[in-house]
Amino acid sequence: MTNRNTEAPSRIKTGANQQRAPLFDAVREHIETQVVPFHVPAHKHGQGIPEMRDFIGEKALLMDLNSMYDIDDLSNPISVIDEAQHLAAEAFGAEHAYYLINGTTSGIHTMMLSALRQGDRIIMPRNAHKSAFSGLILSGAVPIYAQVEMNGELGIATATSYESILQCFHRAPQTTALFLINPSYYGICGELRRIVELAREWEASVLVDEAHGGHMYFHDELPMTAMEAGADMAAISTHKTCGSLTQSSILLYNSKTIARHKVSNTLNMMRSTSASYLLMTSIDLARKQMATRGKDLLEQTLHLARFARDAINQIEGLHSFGPELIDGRTVFNFDETKLNVHVRRLGLTGFEMERRLRQEYNIQVELSDLNNIMAMVTIGDTQDSIQRLIDALKSIANKCRIQKFRKVTLMPEMPETIVIPRDAFYSHKKSVPLEKAVNEISGEMVMSYPPGIPVICPGERITRDIVDYIHILKEHNSHLQGAADPFVDHIQVLGF
Numbered sequence: 001m002t003n004r005n006t007e008a009p010s011r012i013k014t015g016a017n018q019q020r021a022p023l024f025d026a027v028r029e030h031i032e033t034q035v036v037p038f039h040v041p042a043h044k045h046g047q048g049i050p051e052m053r054d055f056i057g058e059k060a061l062l063m064d065l066n067s068m069y070d071i072d073d074l075s076n077p078i079s080v081i082d083e084a085q086h087l088a089a090e091a092f093g094a095e096h097a098y099y100l101i102n103g104t105t106s107g108i109h110t111m112m113l114s115a116l117r118q119g120d121r122i123i124m125p126r127n128a129h130k131s132a133f134s135g136l137i138l139s140g141a142v143p144i145y146a147q148v149e150m151n152g153e154l155g156i157a158t159a160t161s162y163e164s165i166l167q168c169f170h171r172a173p174q175t176t177a178l179f180l181i182n183p184s185y186y187g188i189c190g191e192l193r194r195i196v197e198l199a200r201e202w203e204a205s206v207l208v209d210e211a212h213g214g215h216m217y218f219h220d221e222l223p224m225t226a227m228e229a230g231a232d233m234a235a236i237s238t239h240k241t242c243g244s245l246t247q248s249s250i251l252l253y254n255s256k257t258i259a260r261h262k263v264s265n266t267l268n269m270m271r272s273t274s275a276s277y278l279l280m281t282s283i284d285l286a287r288k289q290m291a292t293r294g295k296d297l298l299e300q301t302l303h304l305a306r307f308a309r310d311a312i313n314q315i316e317g318l319h320s321f322g323p324e325l326i327d328g329r330t331v332f333n334f335d336e337t338k339l340n341v342h343v344r345r346l347g348l349t350g351f352e353m354e355r356r357l358r359q360e361y362n363i364q365v366e367l368s369d370l371n372n373i374m375a376m377v378t379i380g381d382t383q384d385s386i387q388r389l390i391d392a393l394k395s396i397a398n399k400c401r402i403q404k405f406r407k408v409t410l411m412p413e414m415p416e417t418i419v420i421p422r423d424a425f426y427s428h429k430k431s432v433p434l435e436k437a438v439n440e441i442s443g444e445m446v447m448s449y450p451p452g453i454p455v456i457c458p459g460e461r462i463t464r465d466i467v468d469y470i471h472i473l474k475e476h477n478s479h480l481q482g483a484a485d486p487f488v489d490h491i492q493v494l495g496f
């Protein structure tokens with residue numbers, strides 16, 4: 001099965017004006033005027049922080065400006081930022097695009113706060129990123145969790161089926177919004193268009209976390225995107241997959257039900273009033289590059305990812321899973337640039353593989369879990385970088401004994417929600433030893449980061465399985481986050 005119907009017209013819009021980068025040009029012209037700065041930032045073109053300037057280069061610090069009339073203002077854009085956002089909207093097929101300087105996290109918070117009021121219901125998969133759960137705390141919305149299919153062989157969550165979303169709508173017919181992830185961290189996509197249509201039938205808005213899918217807008221062999229499927233809004237981390245600088249993202253808007261001024265007002269509550277021009281100009285240039293050359297760049301990226309997947313699948317004991325997961329039941333698409341490798345047959349966990357790649361071969365992957373690693377292949381890769389990864393994996397595999405039976409550790413069952421996340425967050429809490437927390441109601445989130453999917457959320461009942469799973473993550477030195485105790489020997493639970 002291919003990712004897309006190749007007979008469908010291309011979704012990619014590349015108008016001639018996509019060659020423009022109005023914000024970048026305005027910043028460059030501003031620098032050329034050699035204006036004498038009596039404004040923030042205090043470093044004043046780098047003069048005030050010479051050590052940084054000497055390392056990073058003068059140009060970067062000259063670009064580190066604050067809003068003023070010739071370079072516009074993100075809080076109320078009326079000239080070059082407005083134009084840059086319009087070009088982004090056109091490139092991504094949205095009615096409007098908002099630049100984000102606080103990552104996709106702020107886009108997810110903005111989507112939820114502009115679509116939901118306290119007490120409103122939102123259907124969402126339990127394997128969402130932590131920002132969706134903090135969105136629940138901020139908004140006071142009530143989550144209706146949709147069952148996520150697990151792949152027991154690989155030890156990962158795959159996607160949420162149409163049927164499980166339908167069941168949620170039957171359980172909670174007055175649902176205001178549906179929250180989806182497209183694709184998952186591992187590149188897996190569900191039946192997006194049909195699920196969006198289902199939400200329309202139930203008069204729910206559709207909000208999509210597309211943190212890992214920004215590049216999918218620019219190549220027809222990549223999975224269907226939220227805007228193409230008719231979602232109301234989607235937040236994309238242009239920094240993760242489109243080449244802009246870390247923390248820069250875009251919120252795409254295409255809604256008939258959520259007023260645009262509400263989204264703008266919410267954004268202005270959520271973000272800094274000192275938007276970074278380094279971040280914003282990087283979005284402008286990344287959009288220009290993707291709109292004008294994205295297809296060719298992603299062609300090469302896909303070629304490299306396919307080459308790597310094939311080569312890794314020749315290595316005994318390793319399995320680079322991908323498009324074969326498409327089953328037409330739950331999984332409908334796969335983003336091939338996510339190079340997942342199941343490592344358990346080598347007798348290693350993903351965490352151990354990540355450490356060995358880093359310590360022995362100076363290679364850093366994006367993500368590891370108990371069973372797998374994920375290496376991102378992007379427009380920045382070359383045949384050489386890909387070959388280094390393949391050679392390192394081959395070398396590690398050669399040093400391991402292949403296991404006949406691999407033990408795959410799964411995340412525990414979805415815990416029961418006793419108190420909604422916002423109420424749990426504001427409740428009285430006490431700290432108890434992790435071992436003594438079984439049956440208590442959690443007062444905080446605990447997750448391995450990345451991927452940042454909470455094992456337990458505020459308001460959920462802690463089970464024996466959850467405590468055991470946290471112990472396993474600790475034993476394997478997983479990077480745990482969310483709890484007040486950084487070592488998670490103790491956990492906050494509700495009570496005095």
Ligand SMILES: Cc1ncc(COP(=O)(O)O)c(C=O)c1O
Pocket residue numbers: 102103104105106128129131181184185209211212237247249450451452
């Ligand atoms: C699925 C998912 N959603 C949202 C985010 C948040 O994105 P950002 O880091 O741009 O705030 C992440 C970050 O890792 C993510 O993996």
